[in-house]
Amino acid sequence: MILRRHALLMIFISVAVVALGLSMWGRMPERVPVHYNLAGEPDNWGPAWVVAVLLPCLVPLIGGFMWLALRIGPFRANLERTGPVYGRFACLIVAAIGALCAVIVLKSAGTDLDIGRSLSVVFGLMLIPLGNWASKLQRNFWMGIRTPWTLANETVWYRTHRIGGRLLMALGVVVLISGLTLPGAACFYVFMSGLGSFLVWCLWFSLREYRRTGGVDDLHAQPPQPLAKEP
Numbered sequence: 001m002i003l004r005r006h007a008l009l010m011i012f013i014s015v016a017v018v019a020l021g022l023s024m025w026g027r028m029p030e031r032v033p034v035h036y037n038l039a040g041e042p043d044n045w046g047p048a049w050v051v052a053v054l055l056p057c058l059v060p061l062i063g064g065f066m067w068l069a070l071r072i073g074p075f076r077a078n079l080e081r082t083g084p085v086y087g088r089f090a091c092l093i094v095a096a097i098g099a100l101c102a103v104i105v106l107k108s109a110g111t112d113l114d115i116g117r118s119l120s121v122v123f124g125l126m127l128i129p130l131g132n133w134a135s136k137l138q139r140n141f142w143m144g145i146r147t148p149w150t151l152a153n154e155t156v157w158y159r160t161h162r163i164g165g166r167l168l169m170a171l172g173v174v175v176l177i178s179g180l181t182l183p184g185a186a187c188f189y190v191f192m193s194g195l196g197s198f199l200v201w202c203l204w205f206s207l208r209e210y211r212r213t214g215g216v217d218d219l220h221a222q223p224p225q226p227l228a229k230e231p
Helices: 004-025 048-054 058-072 076-081 083-108 115-134 148-152 154-181 184-212
Strands: 031-036 042-047
Touching: 004 048, 004 058, 004 083, 031 048, 031 083, 042 048, 048 083, 058 076, 058 083, 083 115, 115 154, 115 184, 148 154, 148 184, 154 184
Parallel strands: none
Antiparallel strands: 031 042
16 A cells, blocks of 8 residues: 555645646636647647646546555555555655646746756656665556566566666666757757657567567466356
8 A cells, every 4th residue: 555655745746737727717818728748839829727727636536546556456465565665656756746746837837948958857766766766666557567478477577677677767868968958949859758668668578578488478377267167
């Protein structure tokens, strides 16, 4: 289960982001940017309440899903055994989403923020600890590097997360540095190219390790039973 301190932290972050949106609503014009292009420039506009109210409400919804996932998902026993790690993952993701919402809210309220650079800093700060904790996360359907082969085999899950965690940390450092030094558009390309390369690596490496284990699936303790024939 999620520890009490982690649940309280997610509640605090959610309340803070919603309060920020409501407090900035009066400073926003009637129409505000609701979407940005690759250069970090607004390309779609909407009413202020979308950014001030609807967007911040995503944070408590995501936090609630993190809490619910422990009760409805497969591999619940694994998540229970690594409750503190799962709680840290959940808090960090809620904090990152909250920070993204805060950046957009402040930008819509007239604050001079570069969207591309700000989001890169947020993503970089999120990826570094995520990578550090990845090797401690046991197999589950909600968090981690979830490919068909990591979910099918415990050994493949462990090996992929051990190396993938280090790659995530390195990617986080690169994304963070780009957010501090490069223009907004360049930050986006650095992040997307790095993330795309990481995803390709995850698929390739987990498939290779799966084949090395002999393609053994350990999803089921017992072999599946044949379906009963219809009368």
